Amino acid sequence: MLEGSINSLETLNSRRCYCGFNALNLMAWTDLNVGRRFHKCPRPKVNSCGYWEWQDKQQLPLRAVAVILELIGKLDNMKVERNKLKSIVDGMERVKGMI
The missing domain is CATH 1.20.5 (Single alpha-helices involved in coiled-coils or other helix-helix interfaces)
Structure with a gap:
């Protein structure tokens, strides 16, 4: 039961970038957004599709x-x-x- 709940939560929070890869789920450390989670393309900046999205829609x-x-x-x-x-x-x- 718990395993199914974890998989459901992972699916809910997972995103795909415009390249089709699983987006990284990271945490911001800038002064204004410290602690906020976001998704971004896993490719290096020079090859990135530019996908980037806040996981939460508001600041702490x-x-x-x-x-x-x-x-x-x-x-x-x-x-x-x-x-x-x-x-x-x-x-x-x-x-x-x-x-």
Whole structure:
């Protein structure tokens, strides 16, 4: 029963581009459209038929967009901090190897 439901949902959300291929289902990460899903031609831009369509017909609420962007910023800051700490640990391991 569950498997049939999943297949039905996939069929409902699937699209074909003008080339006849299954369109990609992607998520936007631009500031104004962060989190919105869209469909586009799977071919590279130079060979693409130009098919592109929002899966949802409206933007997320502004508060949701603000929260997502804030979380992305925090994640980026944590990645920078992680890289700094990794560099410190790598330096300590090099020193330890010299002793």
